[in-house]
Amino acid sequence: MPDALMLLVALVVTVMGMGWLALSVENHWEQVRGKAACPPATVKSLRVLGAVALVTSLVLCLMVDSASMASLVWVMSVAGAAVIVAFTLTWRASALAPLVFWTAR
Amino acid sequence: MLQNFRQSMAWVHTWFGLALGFVLVVVFFFGSLSVFDREIDRWAIPASRFEPQPMPSFDKLMRPIFEDMQPLPDARAFTAPLVNGPLPDHFDKVKSWGAYTTHRDPVLTMFAGYEVPNAKDPETMIFAQRTVDPRTGAALPDDRLKVGSGFFYPLHYSLTFYWKNVGYWIVGFAALMMLVALVTGVVMHRKIFRELFTFRPRKTTQRSMLDLHNLTGVVALPFHFFFAFTGLVIFAGIYFPIGHTQLVALHDQHEIHEALETGLPHDPAGVPAKMASVDAMVKEAQRRWAEKGMAGDVGFLQVQHVGDANGYVSIYRAGTDRIALTGEGIHFKASTGVVMREDPPPTAVGRINEFLTGLHLQHFRHWLLRWLYVLGGLLGCACIATGFLFFVEKRKRQHAKQGSSGARVVDALGVTTLTGMMIAALGMLIANRLLPDVMPDGWPLRGDMEKYCFWGTWVMAMAHAFWRTAPVAEGRIAPAWREQCLAIAVLGVAAPVLNWVTTGDHLLRTIGNGYWPVAGADLFMLTGAALALLAARKLQLRAESKITVNTPAMEAGHA
Numbered sequence: 001m002p003d004a005l006m007l008l009v010a011l012v013v014t015v016m017g018m019g020w021l022a023l024s025v026e027n028h029w030e031q032v033r034g035k036a037a038c039p040p041a042t043v044k045s046l047r048v049l050g051a052v053a054l055v056t057s058l059v060l061c062l063m064v065d066s067a068s069m070a071s072l073v074w075v076m077s078v079a080g081a082a083v084i085v086a087f088t089l090t091w092r093a094s095a096l097a098p099l100v101f102w103t104a105r
Numbered sequence: 106m107l108q109n110f111r112q113s114m115a116w117v118h119t120w121f122g123l124a125l126g127f128v129l130v131v132v133f134f135f136g137s138l139s140v141f142d143r144e145i146d147r148w149a150i151p152a153s154r155f156e157p158q159p160m161p162s163f164d165k166l167m168r169p170i171f172e173d174m175q176p177l178p179d180a181r182a183f184t185a186p187l188v189n190g191p192l193p194d195h196f197d198k199v200k201s202w203g204a205y206t207t208h209r210d211p212v213l214t215m216f217a218g219y220e221v222p223n224a225k226d227p228e229t230m231i232f233a234q235r236t237v238d239p240r241t242g243a244a245l246p247d248d249r250l251k252v253g254s255g256f257f258y259p260l261h262y263s264l265t266f267y268w269k270n271v272g273y274w275i276v277g278f279a280a281l282m283m284l285v286a287l288v289t290g291v292v293m294h295r296k297i298f299r300e301l302f303t304f305r306p307r308k309t310t311q312r313s314m315l316d317l318h319n320l321t322g323v324v325a326l327p328f329h330f331f332f333a334f335t336g337l338v339i340f341a342g343i344y345f346p347i348g349h350t351q352l353v354a355l356h357d358q359h360e361i362h363e364a365l366e367t368g369l370p371h372d373p374a375g376v377p378a379k380m381a382s383v384d385a386m387v388k389e390a391q392r393r394w395a396e397k398g399m400a401g402d403v404g405f406l407q408v409q410h411v412g413d414a415n416g417y418v419s420i421y422r423a424g425t426d427r428i429a430l431t432g433e434g435i436h437f438k439a440s441t442g443v444v445m446r447e448d449p450p451p452t453a454v455g456r457i458n459e460f461l462t463g464l465h466l467q468h469f470r471h472w473l474l475r476w477l478y479v480l481g482g483l484l485g486c487a488c489i490a491t492g493f494l495f496f497v498e499k500r501k502r503q504h505a506k507q508g509s510s511g512a513r514v515v516d517a518l519g520v521t522t523l524t525g526m527m528i529a530a531l532g533m534l535i536a537n538r539l540l541p542d543v544m545p546d547g548w549p550l551r552g553d554m555e556k557y558c559f560w561g562t563w564v565m566a567m568a569h570a571f572w573r574t575a576p577v578a579e580g581r582i583a584p585a586w587r588e589q590c591l592a593i594a595v596l597g598v599a600a601p602v603l604n605w606v607t608t609g610d611h612l613l614r615t616i617g618n619g620y621w622p623v624a625g626a627d628l629f630m631l632t633g634a635a636l637a638l639l640a641a642r643k644l645q646l647r648a649e650s651k652i653t654v655n656t657p658a659m660e661a662g663h664a
Contacts, residue, residue, distance in 0.1 A: 007473055022302040068428045068460055069471060075327050076477035082324035083484070086302040 003064045010060035011077055017053025018081040019099045020046045022089060031093040033100070042103055054078065111292060118289040121282045122492055123515065127522045128264070128279040130489040134526055135261040136332070137482030138253070140467065140475050141629075143209040144622035145253025149537045151608045152245060153212045153238075154623060160206055160213070160403040161239040163383035167215065170242055171202045171411075174217045174233040177247055184231045189223045196221070199411040200230055206239075206404065207468045208425045209622075213239045248544075250552030252537060256559070257530070262336065265556075273343050276336075283333040287326065294319055311498040314491045321488035328481035329488070335465040338458070367446055369436055370415035378414040381442035390420040390435040393447065397433075404431040404468075408439060417445060425470045428463035486523070493519040497577065505580035513577040517570045517585070524589035525566030527637075531596035531630070532562030538603040566592075582648055590641035597634025601627040 022028045024046035029038040038046075057077065061070035088095050138145065147154050161167060176184070176196060185192055196219035204215045215237060218230040236245040250256060259265050266272030291297065301323055304316045322329065337344065348356040364371035387403055394401055404423025410416040416439035421431035434448040451459060463469070467478065493515060501512040536558035544551050566589060573585035604627060605611040615624035 018302075025299060025302070027299075028302060065471070066427060068464075069469065069474070072428075072464055073471070073474050073477070076474065076481060079325045079328060079484070080477055080480055082301065083320070083480075086304050086320055086324070089302055090304045090306060 006060055006064050007073070010057040010064075010074075011081070013053050013060065014057040014074075014077045014081040015084055016099060017050045017057065018078065018085045019050075019088075019096050020053060021050035022085050023096065023100055024050065028089055028093075031089055032096050033103075042100075046100070114289040114292040118286055118293060119496070122286045122489075123496060125279040125282045125286075126489045126492055127518055128275060129283055130486055130522050131264070131526060132261055132276055132279060133482050133485040133489065135257045135530075137479050137486070138530070139258040139261050140478050140482070141622075141625065142251075142253030142258045143207070144626055145257060146251040146255070147211070147622040148604065148626040149252035149534065150212075150245065150249050151610070152249075154608075154610070154620065155211045155240075157209055157211050158206075158213070158239040160204065160387070160406060161242075163387065163406065165384075166239065166242045167202075167204060167213075168380075168383070170215060170235065170237060170244075171199075171217055174215070174235055176219065176231045176233045180231055180233065184221060184224075184229070187224055187226070187229050188221060189225060193222060196231060196233075198222075201407060201409050202411055203405070203407040207423060208402075208470050211238075212236050212245060246543075246551075248550035248552050250537075250555050252533065252555065255552075256533075256556065262340070270343060273340060277340060277344050280333045280336050284330065287322070287330055287333070290322055291326075294323070297323055309498075311495060314495040314498055318488055318491040318495055321484040321491065325481045325484040325488075328478075329485055332465060332481070332485075335461045338461050339465060367436075369417055369419075369446060370410065372415065373410040373413040374415040376414040377412055378416060378440040380408075380412070380416065380439050381437075383408070383418055383439075386418050386435075386437040386442050387420055389437075389442075389444065390422075393435060394422055394433055399433060401425065401433075410439075414440060416440065424463065424468060428469060429459035430463055430466060430468050432459070490519070490523050493523075501577055502580040505578060510578055513574050513583075516577045516583050517567075517574040520570035520574060520583065520585045520589060521563075521567040524586065524593060524637075525563055525570060527593050527633070528566045528589060528596060529559050529563035531593065531600055533559035534600045534630075535596060535603060538600070538607045582644065584648070587641045587644040587648070590637040590644065593637035594634045594641065597630045597637060600630050 023032060024038070024043045026038065058070070058074045061074045061077070064070065065073060085096070181192055198220040200218045200220055202215070202217050204213055206213055213236065215235050217233045219233070221229045221231050235247070236249075236251075237243060238245070256265070262276055263270075263272035264275060266275070294300075300316075300319060302320075304313065304320055306313045308316075342348065361371050383406075387406070390403070391400070399422065401422045402425065403420055404425075405419075405421040407419045408416060409419070418437045418439050420435050420437070422433040424430045424432060429451075432448075432451070435444060436446045436448075437443065438445050467475065497512045497516045497519065501516075504510070504512040533555055536555050540551055540554055540558075542551075544554060548554065549557065569589065570585045573588060574583035577583045601612070604623070610620075610623055612624060612627055615621075615627065
């Protein structure tokens with residue numbers, strides 16, 4: 001896979017990871033899925049998914065660049081992803097619904 | 106005085122943040138622009154709009170230029186008071202020649218240092234600089250200002266206030282207090298993780314400003330922390346000048362000792378010597394790098410003790426593919442071309458230092474990371490700006506009741522430093538396109554005129570800010586914000602249009618040719634203009650809705 005594509009995938013995975021972590025917070029779950037509270041088991045699995053996604057994106061960054069460069073790219077992409085997720089929650093919260101498509105409505 | 110720890114932290118955060126925020130926002134904004142300093146240079150100096158070039162041939166191209174170089178009038182004026190008696194017309198004793206280039210530089214900056222006869226401090230040197238087209242050796246006019254690397258970048262770390270290095274100290278103190286503001290901010294903010302993604306624009310202005318302040322501060326916390334910290338590390342020599350004050354004797358001794366260890370002569374021998382082919386030395390250095398599996402280009406080339414038997418040539422590999430700026434130095438005897446020393450791999454401390462300074466100075470090739478740095482810098486600006494706005498929102502009604510103008514002054518300074526700074530930057534770029542190619546006799550040099558236009562525009566923006574923030578004293582929104590946003594929108598379109606008119610490089614052509622330095626600068630300004638227009642519209646709507654909401658109440662009051 002070319003480097004640029006790999007970095008793009010890393011960015012997308014980071015956004016997904018931050019999205020899952022955000023959804024594990026009660027307020028944001030409500031913004032996306034309405035009043036019904038998120039079951040505790042789902043909260044846990046969302047956090048695990050988020051963590052796995054962030055680790056995956058770090059690995060992808062490490063595959064493209066040397067460790068020193070990759071760590072910077074990863075830290076900054078986490079910051080960028082957090083901003084994207086926060087503003088999506090503000091203006092288009094439903095756009096994050098596909099991240100939890102498997103959970104019952 | 107204050108009831109608990111958290112309140113005292115809030116006090117420090119508020120007042121130091123307010124006082125130094127005005128400096129920090131300038132540092133953050135021009136730091137963000139400096140990520141693309143070379144590209145802004147291309148925009149500002151159309152003659153340099155061509156592809157980046159490797160270090161040219163020393164023997165054929167660079168050497169005759171070095172031999173022809175002499176200090177410019179501003180360097181002479183700077184050095185004159187450091188000398189007993191008059192300065193010589195011609196400086197003959199060359200101490201060093203050097204040239205530095207990166208993968209983003211089409212033009213090459215060359216510098217030479219000379220011994221100054223009769224200097225009060227015998228170690229005084231005077232420098233000459235010249236920027237050349239490495240394909241032909243033709244010099245760029247000396248009055249051309251590299252707006253990016255020669256003005257926005259120094260503004261970022263010194264405010265271009267060089268008298269007794271005061272600018273460096275102000276920025277350094279601001280960076281130190283930035284670290285304090287980050288720590289105190291984290292202490293004040295109770296729900297870092299729970300509210301990490303929270304922005305509620307429909308709540309009160311005060312609440313939504315605090316949301317944005319927290320959001321932009323926390324998501325980029327590692328960036329803010331590391332850039333404030335590494336900025337201090339880079340200038341540690343200025344902030345802890347012990348090597349040139351208390352420990353100067355030890356410092357000088359260490360230099361001599363180090364020269365003995367490395368075998369690279371500390372002083373000239375006083376015996377003239379010819380110089381062997383430097384191109385052959387470059388070839389040998391590149392062969393040795395390739396042998397180590399690190400084939401690369403020359404980033405930095407330096408000749409010490411030029412024309413002396415003790416002269417040597419140092420060649421460093423460009424750090425294009427790593428964080429460190431340059432590395433793998435190889436040193437040759439200038440008279441024979443024999444390798445004197447190959448730098449050993451850096452120590453652990455050296456590596457950490459290279460990483461910390463390199464990650465801040467970013468001369469590497471990684472466009473995604475560069476843009477992420479711009480994002481981090483702009484998030485920093487947003488964080489500081491929303492801090493000001495929160496301060497004003499929280500107090501303006503109370504101040505209005507008390508008849509105090511505190512909130513109004515803070516708002517006016519906020520307008521000056523935020524929108525005013527962007528107007529000044531755009532004003533400078535517009536002046537760059539409008540000023541005549543050569544200034545008429547009796548006028549300052551072209552580059553100096555551009556700087557005057559920058560400061561002049563900023564002063565005008567400040568006057569406007571203080572004039573048009575009067576409503577804040579009555580607890581309302583200042584029209585200055587909206588009007589300056591409109592000014593940014595107009596200037597942000599004017600600059601790319603003027604670039605087109607004066608150089609013929611419109612966006613269709615630059616994008617079509619894939620010439621991103623200029624296309625990127627134009628697109629960045631146009632995007633900024635569009636966002637400023639959007640902000641101006643939102644502010645207009647808000648001002649109108651406030652008026653319609655307030656009117657019935659006021660009428661009722663009258664009745």
